[in-house]
Amino acid sequence: MSKQNILIIMVDQLNGTLFPDGPAEWLYAPNLKKLAKKSVRFENCYTASPLCAPGRASFMSGQLPSISGVYDNAAEFPSDLPTYAHHLRRAGYQTALSGKMHFVGPDQLHGFEERLTTDIYPADFGWTPDYRKPGERIDWWYHNMGSVTGAGVAEISNQMEYDDEVAYEATRKLFDLSRGHDPRPWCLTVSFTHPHDPYVARKKYWDLYEDCEHLLPKVSAMDYDDHDPHSKRIFDANDWRNFDITEDDIRKSRRAYFSNISYLDDKIGEILDTLERTRQEAVILFVSDHGDMLGERGLWFKMTFYEGASRVPMMLHVPGMAPHHETTPVSNIDVCPTLCDLVGISMDEVDPWTQGESLLPLINGQRRVSPVAMEYAAEASYAPLVSLRQDNYKFNRCALDPDQLFDLASDPNELINVIDDPVHADAAEKFKKMANARWDLAQFDEEVRRSQARRWVVYDALRNGNYYPWDYQPLKKASERFMRNHMDLNMVEERQRFPRGE
Template structure:
């Protein structure tokens, strides 16, 4: 059996509403537009959780956060949870990661045979929220609006330095794979941190959006007293009261964000060019972990179930997946079974370990019965929130808050909560009963609180005395690189050349 190679391209905090059918026409993203033309494009794809670490653990495992227990950005991703890297490696694949996956805990591999870079975020429990202290801001790591007021141009930043390295290492790996020293099929995951805030971009990309018509949000800021309770909590969590956000701040933030989409497009273009010039074929998956509100409703960043935060781009280019636009709601949980399906892995050995569904049947004309599920239990929440997307409806539930119900066809900006409308009572009751069959919110809340409390104890203990970090340290074997005296120069030069000489 010949299994296909797989290239997974992941970005961070890319708003899915900007990908109605591949990148929006006005975005300067030629490489992603080219990829979109040969991909299945899922317009209504959702994250499993609108925050980095929970979203990524769910993406890799195909399991919701309550099942992975990665509730927030400082919750351990346990080693016994199978990921797509485990399933593929078990089937004979070489599995490699270049870039971010925000693993927390001592296991920094989770099925990857090789990591080419360290992560951009810490791997310990220092970012743990605390439901015992509702409303407390932990200022040194919580988001604040400095990302918006500080938006602008820079030629190098912490994040640009990181993503430059991610792309460089990925290209080097693709060249190495082309040499054919390892006959196994490969899965290379390349995961960038852009266009995640801070909203700072290189001038060459900033200049592309000088006359952009999309620098203002479509929905004006909503007064605090008119916000739903979770939006009010996020307002406080982001310290919005202590920042004066001007129209210029909003324009500059959105412009830099769009510019960083173009920056990422260039990096993806470099990777795809190496794939093409080395004559390697691969399934290509493009996805984001979650979105960014980008000032819509006056909200920024993620952490909510509104479309800008929870909807993500998802494209799959592969034989066996019909290229085109698909409107049916899907989830990043579906990537694992889809990739395994395309890799010809027996799904009976995969499905017990995933909450997702293979998208291959959907992309070949079959319907989808299951709703899309989303969870959130991290900073800015005081109790877990859950969401269901079924058909045109999205329903959000939290033990602390009034129910929410939106008709996304009639109300794409989610301005009209139908939960109190008599005409929608039956729809809400149906979705609420379905949600209650899936989630025990009281038990979920207790689990989150226990996890947080344990981690606060462990973190303080491990910071007292000698400290051994969990952060991944990339291994660079200098004695095995280039030419060394235990190597035959003639064999080396021929073996490292692609294409081979005559």
């Protein structure tokens, strides 16, 4: 199979329920809708873990957090864990990243030959949770509800500045690739931080949703005591008692979130337009790391297996492949083996330990028999949580809590736990057996605690004396850009022009 160019567009915290078959009709997202028409749209795609760093490490490697060791937003991504960037680069690809991937640790490349920007989040161990102190809020980095009460309009923010740069560097890279100086096929990953909170948007996008009919959640906020135990832990971690969330706050937050989808759509449009104008053809993957609850049940952000946080959009365009709508549950950990399968790269050396699976058989009509698995072992948890999604069901388990089983066909809002319902007894027994076979939760918990304890020691130690940050410092070789006296000036303009001689 030919080694096709690959363009991966990743966004952050995009709720997959807004993408039932591409973007919902009422979203102002013309570029994503255009991409959807020529893509396989995966309606029921899930994250491996509903949090940034573990979700992204799993997406890149095809491994769940219990294997990768990336349990939370301050867990080191091991340098010896192959990613799709390693596999592609080993097979002769040039690999580049523009934007966020939330790598923690001194390795800030993980197979990418080039990073065009720094990351938006820190690369050290400072955001490590601590299971030894259940209920303790680490106020200087834990989420709180200020993102909701502070929602509104702004023309610039920390995140806007970042994503403006991500898009600029990505389009600039596509122009550079078109010049053909490097004959290798390429894989460019462009990773934005929107629509991740804070819920702040530019007025031009805010105005698009003035009359939006979707500014309130389908399931209103519940009383604290009516929530399941893990949801209560999320409320506590988010410091909900110190905030008064009004209906106006909810409307503004959701409006800004939808507005930022339109902001992203413009950025993605710039990238796809550049690809087209430079006459380059590529596989195009659009995906998110995890979702956002957006006020459903009173919950915000992520950290839960409920659909809003765990379900993500995923669309795959392959030149020559017929577009269609796929409803079988899949995972974004399937990306790594799918990309390798698409371009004919063998993963035999690591296949016995790879938990993701290629989506090509499913796309070609074969039935998928394995369930989708998810794990969570980060802030707002006091012990690991695990989940299985297959057919119409989702099964959730934590050693601290009662098991949950939801029939999403009859209960899409996950309001009725049918784990003890005789009607669903066969399904409950099936999922319990699958969970027992897959996870040793006591061992999982021990591994998480060991990792946390080690990182707290290392973080404290490295903050004493001279501090050397792991944050990625983008290389800007100014002496190799534009026109310099060590260059053949007769060739500079010709080499940098695309197309040439037209």
